[in-house]
Amino acid sequence: MRIPLTKYGWPQAEVFPLIIIAAMIICLLVLSKGVIFVTEVILAVVLVWVLSFFRDPERTPPADKNILLAPADGTIRDIEVVDENDFIGGKAMRIGIFLSIFDVHINRSPCDVKVEKITYKKGDYKDARNPQAGAVNESNDLWLIRTVEPKDRLIVRQISGAIARRIVCEAQEGQKLTGGQKFGMIKFGSRTELYLPSRDDIKCLVRKGDKVKAGLSILARYE
Numbered sequence: 001m002r003i004p005l006t007k008y009g010w011p012q013a014e015v016f017p018l019i020i021i022a023a024m025i026i027c028l029l030v031l032s033k034g035v036i037f038v039t040e041v042i043l044a045v046v047l048v049w050v051l052s053f054f055r056d057p058e059r060t061p062p063a064d065k066n067i068l069l070a071p072a073d074g075t076i077r078d079i080e081v082v083d084e085n086d087f088i089g090g091k092a093m094r095i096g097i098f099l100s101i102f103d104v105h106i107n108r109s110p111c112d113v114k115v116e117k118i119t120y121k122k123g124d125y126k127d128a129r130n131p132q133a134g135a136v137n138e139s140n141d142l143w144l145i146r147t148v149e150p151k152d153r154l155i156v157r158q159i160s161g162a163i164a165r166r167i168v169c170e171a172q173e174g175q176k177l178t179g180g181q182k183f184g185m186i187k188f189g190s191r192t193e194l195y196l197p198s199r200d201d202i203k204c205l206v207r208k209g210d211k212v213k214a215g216l217s218i219l220a221r222y223e
Helices: 012-030 033-053
Strands: 067-069 074-084 090-099 106-108 113-121 139-146 153-160 166-169 182-187 190-197 202-204 218-222
Touching: 012 033, 074 190, 090 202, 090 218, 113 166, 139 166, 153 166, 153 182, 182 190
Parallel strands: none
Antiparallel strands: 067 218, 074 090, 090 190, 106 182, 113 139, 139 153, 153 190, 166 182, 202 218
């Protein structure tokens, strides 16, 4: 039977619950009856949250090759056209997704791609809801090239937030990923951005405030 917890969560998904369970046992032994119930309830809620944070639900991505899927669960915080000359080479649409501590935090490929380059950058840990977080926070860029026509260049940027302190990326340069394939996560609240060429033949299908799910929600479509 598959355990619905991501391997990217180890060792936290194993150690944190053990610490909480140990604390619950100690509370039973040393606290007075008047405060045991409240304390145990609080610890139980924290235990459930820790386990749910590292959940890894089964997902079947759409088979359409003309779409770009959400690389993360969360809320669309901003959509804007920016200059991206490092890899895309011109105007790019940046779609920013904020992941709260209650969202699934696994990152997935937006389509069938080849990983051209991976670049990690140290930085601050500012509020990930801020559109400027991608420029100043700790981040990890995946430069991707679609393996089907049009063979556009894309960027997925993993960004740490005020709470997140750990970016996990299992993908490697030269590796091919299928649409919706898992490649990493950001632990404890974060932001993920998708950069795509800004052209008339690519239509954005989401708006600010929309809730999306990685590997399922369609962010853009080639027309």
